[in-house]
Amino acid sequence: MRKQLLLIVCMITCVTAFCQNNYQKAWTALNRNDRISATRFLKEAEKDAATRGQAFITNLLLRSFNRNEAGMLHFADSVYTQMEDPYPYIYALWFNKAVAGALGVKKKPHQVAMLQKLSADRKAPVLLRTSANYVLAGNEVLSGRFAASAPYIQTIHSVRNWQLAGAFENLSGSGFYTEYDPLKYPGPDAVFKNASGNNIKWFTPAFENNDGWLQTGFSITETSAIIYAQTFVDVPEEKSVILGMGFAGNLKLWLNDELMISEPRERVTDFDAYCVKGVLKKGTNRILIQLGYTHEKYPNFTLRVLDEDGKAIDLNSTAGYKAYPKREAAARLPDLLPHFAEQYFETRLAADSANLLNYVLLTNCYLRSNKTERARQIINRALVKAPDNSLLRSIYINVLTAEGNSALVETENERLMRFDSSSEKAMVLSMQQLNKNQKYTELEHKRNEYIQLYGENEVTDGQYILLKAKDEKLEEIITIAENMYRRYPDNPDLQAGIYKLRKSTGKSADSALEVYRQFFKNNYHHRVASQYLAALQDNGNKKEYRSLLEELIRKFPYVPQYSIALSEFFLLEKQYDSAEKYVKEALAIAPYADAYWKLLGDIRKQKNETAGALEAYHTALKYNANQYELINTVRKLEGRSEAYKLLPAVEEDKIISSDDYKGADKQKDGYYFLLDQRDMILYPDGGNEQYITSMIRIVNEKGIERYKEVSLSYDNNQSLLIEKAEVIKKDKRVQGDKKDGDIVFTNLEPGDVVFIRYRLRTFADGHFAKDITDRYFFSGNVYCYASRYTLLAPPDAKIGFRFSKDSIPPQISRAEDFKKYSWEVLHSLPEKDEPLMPGLADVANVLHVSTIAGWNNIVSWYADVVNYNDVEQEVTDVYNTLFPAGSKPESQFEKARRIYNYIENNIHYSSVAFRQSGYVPQKPSVTLNTQLGDCKDLSRLFVALCHKAEIAANMVLIDTRNNGTKSMLLPAMDFNHCIAKAVLDNKEYFIELTDNNLPFAALPNSLNGALMLDIPRTPALSASGVTFLHTPNRSRDKTFRYIEIRPSGSDLAYSNKVVRTGHLASAIRADFRHSDEEKRLKDMEESLAGGYSTGLKLKDLKFSGLEDLTDSVTYQFSYLVNDQVSEVGPMSAFKINYHDVVATMDKFPAEKRTQPVEYWNYENTDAYETRVTVFAPAGMKFSASPASVSLTFKDLEYSLQFQLISPAKLQVTRKFTNNRQQFYAAEDYDGLRSFFEKIVKAEQKFIGYQK
Template structure:
């Protein structure tokens, strides 16, 4: 008997083991089919697995996720509910799935089944408190949605969040620049403390009058939160000392101090849920100060919720809070480490045991994604995607991830993948439907819609699509029938209710149509619709009904800042100024930093004839937003001050035209400028605007061609208004120009006509630079001027400097009310005459510089704040750096820097497009990696970020390139046009130019040397004339063998090119086929030797992606035909030097006024050539080649020769020592250069 029992037991264990293995195998197969988009097989397998207790939980999750992809959402919720009711441990899975459509569909309004599920979950005390709290939040949202605010507040009241906050701010946070700074807020908890924030505005601690129903503390209601840091503090009273958990959820970046000890810091701006960050903290008996810092620069939200709980996440009822500052004990013990939420720990532990488990990896990735941990989420998701590259579910998760990272390129790529690989999925069909509709392909739109309806049934979205297509087909009756049916099923869907109203009002002419919308807003928390209905009543003359809606909305949502603004505006329109005043003051009670509300209040007081109050309100508005030019104008009118541009003397266009010169007066010119002037106004608080006036007469057809199109320069932080753009005929007739934004086309333009252009630019600078201004103006250029004038109307308290690049223009300064008017004017200027190889315009013209920026250190600090803050690591940065250095142990720092440089220049293409990029702030480095395009500051910031990730110090530098002038930027400004970077290795600076994929590491074109550079660091207090001690030189070395044969030369040549010389060859030849390379060389050689034959051409290291060295080598064989000429029995020829100096390359005319920019004449730092001339055996030289030795402060040039047997060996060297010849040494250099030309052209004779 005992043997039988043992046998039976063993049999059972074996059967159980086999069954378990089979279940595991089937589960694995179900997930594989799921990820392979075989939803039918996957669903069948998961359905079978629900019958086994060991796999039922996982199967229900799989079925729920499948339902999200191709079934109504309610079906997915059914499986989640089964999981909840039947699982022994549903908590971590529910937590991971909380943001999914299966749980959180139907937006705010929940079904009875959902409410039952949430109510049960909220009552659970055996779970970590986060999950019940989230259930409470969803129930509260449900009741808020249906406008049962009592029940909503009752539910939200169970969250146990900290209340009674004092707030202060705002502080500057453009490009996250404020996060790492220290603020005196930490040291000043007292109620009367004062702080200096944005625009140097004073602020103190203040209470807030209202909170959101859902208990999230939302700074967007209380301050201007964009690009801002804000603080909140409360004082928590504890009856005793205790160890508790601080649980925080945020939108934005966050720091939290408890009793002045930093216990939480997260620089990444995330939008996550409650309890996302958990820390263990010590509460002292009595009061404990909790201080929260929230930052926003790209999160588009700014809020938080703080809960203090026990170790199970349950709120502590023994704690109370007060906003009144209290004495507290500063924390001196060491801060404890952060805790992961329970669900994270659960899946992380499981994956340590089963690292390849599909469900655990998917759940953990969802947790990371929901919490905003992009790097961690993507790490897991990428590994899954490597196994299942075409998975629609994974692609949809990646779309969510890329949406959070603002990676539009990644999203579009994934959408195309879904359309290609899984077109019949719900997401694929949705994408296809949108594309067909955009293409007006109604046949395919209709067919795709039928497939979507088969998946979802006639839900709200399907009805809207049907109505859309019926409308495009102009089938009115079908539209009506569809809306009627949809409204019967979905009366609480706002769009459908609006369509039903339109039918009743516009088609059936039902006078009671508004009742449909009234019913909707009575049952739905939808302020946008309520505002629309209110306006309908007001338009009908039912004033009380319309205003009552606004007042009801305020009662329901007293924090609703926008409602007060809208109601105040309505009172203003109705001329109920006392009520408008009261409403705007209520708005300001919530947000006292609301410039718009102060401006509106100024208008109200003006209408009420309360001039003093109106003035104060307008001034407060401008203190907050100095760039509101409408308010500036309103305030000036109120103060009986004339319009600011009336202070300037306006040009008399008729008089200028009547006295205009003719071609006879300017026979060498094509256009004459009658008036070129700027009228700039700078206000007290920092706003500035300017008018540009340009009046010019066309003298010749060439002048007409140059002036018929005009592009007005302005950027994204400016507003352009073209006031006049016209052609004035000789008869006085005016022909308006055609315009497209800043592009002006002067049509019907003829020789002798005058162009009259006047436009105004309003500047909208923000942040630290908002209170400053800078400008520049040319007093002469390539056109002759009748009048050039710069006028500056600046508030008399505004401190600024000005300087001229050459001769100062006389200044006339006058006082104009609160302004000082500065006028610089110069008349009858001749055009600057172009001279060969002259310096850039800015070095030869007389240019006025104006700036209020204190110094270059101020500029460097400012840009360091906004740009260096972008250099934060991310998933993309870590992944790329790790890949670059993988399997390369013991790399030194310089090698790492070179690898980073090579990655960027080979993988990121240069692109500068205004709608994608800011003119100042770099893109996020991760975005640059994902899109593979960026401008100079984007790739430079990427370089700095990758270096930092590799542990290498790196910095940015702004540059004004040499073609903008060397002797320029006399005063601090933002007039830079380029950005470079450097890595610091072993105390040495290695500079890099990152916009070229052909330049070798640490090299620059000669035309960039001596550019003006501002290093972006904490010590840069001046511009640097860029000429680094460590840089790769631009050189060419040639080894040439020339054999004379009859009238031809047979040439074999090898050369080595470094720096920009290597770059040139790569740019010209790299993308050409071998055949086209030969053609290109023949074409280039033909300029000097029209008759030639190219026989062979090969390159080394031409392609940077595969190059093993920075030096580009060339090996070529070619013939120069008919270059040896018979003269009087002799054979005459010249040496075929590479880089031969030509007389036409430098034209120096008498009376030259400018120096010579030698970078336009010589493209390299040096070149060396060894040339061996093989003489025919029966020939000899008539005379030897004379040696050449030219040396001066600018160049060294030498040619030496020797004869051995029948070989004539030449050594020719050139070295550029100084790349600019001043005007007083031009004639001497001309003589030197002529000697070089003559030496290169020296002819030899054979006999």
């Protein structure tokens, strides 16, 4: 290995020293996107032995960029003759059309030749030969020659015979660090809880796919999961081996319970992408794999056991449990063996960082295993050297695409169209955009321009069809399509379109189906097979449909979907025994697939095997409780009523006739409720549905306006069915117009009753799928004749309920197999509406219902899913940028502030609450790569960077203050925000991250006193539940104002200097930070003018602290306001405008108070300090200064001090402080009102002066 590396360095040095001319000129030309000159230079460079290989590869990349790989049909010969070591280049260029081409596509002859040459090359790395054999095997299948694939597959020697267990919870990839029970319990009797809390066990699929990769999705159908696979390998003697893993997802590998490989990032790799040395013990060895995935369509893995020379060993493995020697003590995770191609280009790049080809090929190597974080790092280094090089930027787009970073892909595409519009990629993008914008004349021109530069191909054919479709020229469309079909008969993407085209143009069904028959003579493709099956069904060709399915099952026995399709066919044909046979074959592959169990139940039901049908149906419901129609089917089979029939009936006429409400408030609101009824059903397996019934009496026009249009709200995991929406008039009923969740009632009149009944079904999954939480208001803003809440629950369900105010005992009874809880209140009077009163959640009588056992259940679950221990490369990179080696020491507070400022200046907040995945944050790497995140994503990123800085930090779930203090009296997940908490220099701080204008450690008013649930890094240290967010260490919200007033005739000249701190600084930044000077002046003048009834002219305005997230913003301005001085005899007088209002009486009417005063909703500032200096006009002096005032009420303190500095200079100092108390009791109202009344009176005093 050392000799090889020295040889590489010598080669690079030779290139750098002697052969720079044409090769370097080519790259210089590429850097300015002069690809014609680059091609010429590369042609010359290929003539020079020293640069021939590098120029050859660069030319291939350039041809690919220009969609011209067709000119590189002899890569197989050229790469061997032109490159000293061709293998790393073959690996890096694997998916290039000149090499192996795209995965899953039938190979061209030159690609087959390349692969066959590589397969036979004994000098090639085993990994490459294995990959070649795998692709050749796949090509035989894609060519319809199934038997011919076997010899290639037999060379792969992947470990077979696996047991599986799963699926386990993996929300947003959070399950990787969770130690689920299959790790500890390998035996056949072990029982585990899956993601939905159901019992599962190890199982052995009846069939495994035989191409070297185990496609776990055939057996475990969940799209986001952690799954386990184990096998037991027997060896006669202890043997040192290499374990070679390939996988799609993230992965852990254990050998005899010793962790050997751990990759938390989701990858998509080739064979042997992750290799590690290990020792197989004599006798039996347990190999265990944990595979996790969140968005992988085809989760899979392959394990090959290699000898020390890298050759695959064919081992004896069995799925059945055997005793094995477990690890004696925890060992250090072994180092991964270097990947040959990655190591090769890493070495080249280290030796020659000027050669941009090294960056491209190393990036490609990383992308082969979806190591996007490393790929991005490398290509970004190249772009620093050549930022305008479109070839490099195309590689960058590949990286962004692999990341799933659609926003940046779009940005890069727009950049390419703007700065390199004649490039092939830019022209394709431009045509797509023109078509989208329906600019067809420009599209035709662009297409012709493209053909002149790059020739005709599938792209131009497709655009041509679109143009003809616009003109509705059907005959030309048919001609173009048929020509495309003749040119590309093996293209799987064309078959369905040609079939539909022929059928729609009057061809016979048999003639149209001939498209598929011809395709399958020399081809095979899974998607086309599915299309063919659908076409056969569509045409009623039962015999051929059945025959094709039977053939597919023979060829792909491990694909249960084919067995299910055939089972459904036989069910329709009433051949029930055959139907049951095939569904059982599918269940032998996927024993926990609820849909398969339901199908088995349907079959047995048709056979009148009621007991067997119920057994299958109950199993289906166990694995998926959200099958509501099936629930009703089961209840009927068991002789029980459908559950909704057990709910209390609504006697509409009786309720209407009982209405005698005379309350005066009904005129004010315009309506009131005759009935507000909610009925909840919790089913034994966990599904739940609710029925909401409302009867509303319309009183006047206000009520008509309120209910002429109704929008019913529901969650995105719920379905809505409006069962009834009508207007009950004296002599008839009129149906409302319904669409989705909207209802329109026409011709509403006073006296009408609006009747609405709708059903909500919840489709939950995951940890709390079987739980319910609910709130029901037994009082509200309007009168209600009857308020009812009913819950049907399994008898053994532990139902927690609690009232917020007046406890009402439930009526408990049995309703068939349910326990029935009922609450009812008659004549519920409206809550009195008072200024600054708490919200309904705090003042109404609210029933809280929850089946979640305790707050710690939520805390522990959430701490697991946020992955506090996950440290990603992107986080490390940002940390190293923020805190480079050798930087001066900082306090924890300063470090956290630096982290905070980075996030606020670089990451954009998404205003869609909890947009990615409910409560689960996306990985910090995703937030960094996309530069976008919501509250939980930003908080998670902050916490990750703090942990990297060795700062104790965690996330905190929040229910903002506007939702009240009693919104969650029982454990629930009704939080609407997320922040971070950090302990900095032994002080606790709460950090809000969604406001890009907020100073560090400041908190918006909506968080002060909000409900919070702390999610500590170690859940065992969690508090008892929700608490209120109060912290002495937040940045204080203060306003300091310095005013100078100079009377001039009847006008006043004001000069202001204002300093705002805390969240008050954020408001100023939000208003002015991104405005130009003209708009700032306009907005400020309009704001000031609102405080006067006379004319005002702003003279100047300047800010400091707008751009940086400093603790405060300072701004200064001066203005002249007209007609503010009054003449009172010989004396002139005016009132001071203090600008900041600390007291107003509009929220404190003179009336008896019944509710507390929510002071937090009135005051958002800790302290005001206003210093006013008044200068009398020349020759004038002040009369006696007004008397000073000092007032207090509880924690409120106010003072207004007047001091005559000189006869012509008056100093006024106003101070107001408070402790930001959340509320004052109703009995404090009179004292609070009197306090504010005195302040208002004090600030009305006139300042007088005379000669």
